Amino acid sequence: MNQSPPSLVGIRVRNSQPEDLPAITAIYAEAVLHGTGTFELDPPTEAEMARRRDEVLSRHLPYLVAEQNGQVLGYAYGNYFRPRLAYRYCIEDSVYLAPQARGLGVGRLLLAELMARCSQVGGRQMLAVIGDSANTASIALHRAVGFEDAGIIRSAGWKFNRWLDVVLMQRPLGAGDQGDPA
Structure with a gap:
């Protein structure tokens, strides 16, 4: 029997918790093994995903999940665009969805909440560093x-025996570049 895809009814976006890591790791592993949205070639372990999550949280940046009926459908987080401290107001977003949650608006819910929370913690610019110029779903999500x-x-990455571009997109958060950050 086929399971019908989830609707947006009952989906909530919340802070991720350590117990979400198995689902987060599985969602990302699927993206690594089958997608071009990340240029990673080998899926990281759950311990490595926990370390990455801890890094984001140590910077007081959001790491969110979208869940429905206790099932994690996707996750999103913001992190400094680059590690040097001068970049701390420029946040790069990452959004990953379970296959059954794609195309339903879950990514938009996650990204909207991520932008709001990054703005609340002082983010002034958000960057999307999108793997693969053919990744039309991610490009459309960000434009929306x-x-x-x-x-x-152009041709920044080599995965699945082909060259892949990186698409850069940008959006101001809060006051953007109008005035000094607080």
């Missing part, structure tokens, strides 16, 4: 919430 094209880095 106000991101604009910022450039393309």
